Amino acid sequence: MSRSKRLLTLLDLLRQSRRPITARQLAQQLNVSVRSIYRDIATLQEQGAQIEGEAGVGYQMASGFWLPPLNFTSQELEALVLGMRWVTRQADPELAHSAAVCLGKVLSELPDDLADEVTHNTLLVGPAASLADDDNVACLRAALQAELKIEFQYQDHAGRNSQRVVWPMALGYFQTALMLIAWCETRQDFRHFRVDRLYDLVVKDQARYPTARRTLMNQWYEQQQIPKPLPF
Incomplete structure (x- = not known):
């Protein structure tokens, strides 16, 4: 491995680690000496990388640092x-x-x-399908971020209408549909809604749902028996 590639790999290791990682641990992962790690970290710091820590304690990327x-x-x-x-x-x-x-x-x-x-990148994306009303999507993303309940009318595949109050958890972008994953107060269970079938959507500004969205998502993964996605 060239030194330039090793420096990039070292940056990635530090960025991915949530706790300080020692020079010895880094040396083992990169298959170099501890002394080489010390020199590499000094080089990165000189180039502006915000690496915190010291020998014998461990190193960690400073919070908020963005790789160029x-x-x-x-x-x-x-x-x-x-x-x-x-x-x-x-x-x-x-x-x-x-x-x-x-x-x-x-x-x-x-x-x-x-x-x-x-x-001149040669990887192109085809024309977009109309997945849902843009205003509804913007409202859903805002409700997701603030962990607020939403209320809407829903028409299922058979044309039946119902009123729902749900706790939004995630949006799933599929090729032909945009799906809302949510906890439904009416059904007292997780439900999936096609966003293009939602109407009269209202975000309840003062109604945060009682369970954290991350907790709900973990429960949903367990119920669906599917692995969690990679953390990025």
Whole structure:
């Protein structure tokens, strides 16, 4: 492994660790000497990486530190561009705009050769299907972030209408539908709703639901017997 690649890998290890990690642990993972780790950390700190800690105690990336985009590999950039292009095509206007701004920030900081690769990236996203009303999606994302109850009318696949009060937990973006995962007070269980079948949606501004969204999601994963996604 070249030193430049080792430095990038070292940054990733520090960024991913939630607790201080010792130089010996880092050396074992990178298959180098502890002395090499000390030199690498000093080099990264000189280049502006906000690494906290000291020898014998452990090292940790400072909270809020963002890796410069120039540290991305070509394949990582391809994945990032493809993901951002998908969001700009499939998400509501507010989230699509944020994705475009994010991609612009990455592009502005890249060296010329990598910027050219991003500009002429060959991975494209097809035309977007109309998954749901944009206003409803924006309201749902706001309710999710604030952990607020929502109320709406729902029409199922058979055309039956019902009024629901639910605790929103997640939005699932599928190719032909946008699904809301929620705890339903009416059914006293987890339910999945197609967002394009919601209408008269109201966010209850003063009604936080009593169970934390993360707890509800863990319970939902257990009930569905599916593994949790990777933490990113």
